[in-house]
Amino acid sequence: MDAVMLLTLVMILGGPVFWWVLRRTATYRSAPGANAGSLVMLVSLVLFIVAGLIMFFSALDSTAGTVGRALWLFAGLLAIWATGKWSFALPAIVDRWSARHEAMLLAQAEAGNPQAAYALGLGLKMRGDQAGSRRWLQQAAEAGLTSAQWDLGRLVEETDGLAAAKPWFMAAAANGHPGAQRLLAAGGPYDVPNG
Structure with missing residues (x-):
């Protein structure tokens, strides 16, 4: 087994494991952030599975194999973004929007x-x-x-x-x-x- 094949196997098996670890360690500050993050996490899991199937059933040096690896990388980045591990992640954006929205509603309700x-x-x-x-x-x-x-x-x-x-x-x-x-x-x- 050469290094590329081993790396592909690790990617196929490691993608869902990576997703599971991110999902278990995700921290959300609000319910809207958690809802948005959960939906994107579901999409990233589907992408991990599709990427794994593409890589498993295609030749390593084929265009399909390259697409599978690119899709796998995109799924990983999407999972990281969805769990709030970046400051510009989806839950953080939703939380910031929710805080502004709540402040606006509070001012109007008090009026x-x-x-x-x-x-x-x-x-x-x-x-x-x-x-x-x-x-x-x-x-x-x-x-x-x-x-x-x-x-x-x-x-x-x-x-x-x-x-x-x-x-x-x-x-x-x-x-x-x-x-x-x-x-x-x-x-x-x-x-x-x-x-």
Whole structure:
């Protein structure tokens, strides 16, 4: 076995191992960064597999073999970029954008914009900040935003139970939210007849 063949074999087997190690050591500062990174990591794994198959089934000095090695290199760079190992990696870019976006939403929500308060509340809920989420969803719900009333009801139901959430579901149902109307209909968890 010559050196090129050995290197090709290492590349075929090492690509997925390299991908797995990067995936296990990835650090993300936010949920959007993690979601973006995960999608790109999936693409890089598919590219590693395709590159490995191309290299395995083609001659070492053929054009297909060269394409396979180039694809393997691209998959590796993509995996590194997706896991945040570079300062200009995808999760870092998403985190920076998310921080700017959140600051803009916060300023608008504090100025009384119910749509901004709702968007901020949903973002904080995704991040696991239930207290912050509840504050902004409640501001939007009290301003009459139907979707905020529904989402606040769902959040309150998770934390305080059905009885505490019922007023928010009733407000959403009164404003025409179909999920709240089904929930409050006869036979639903609250078993409140329509009418």
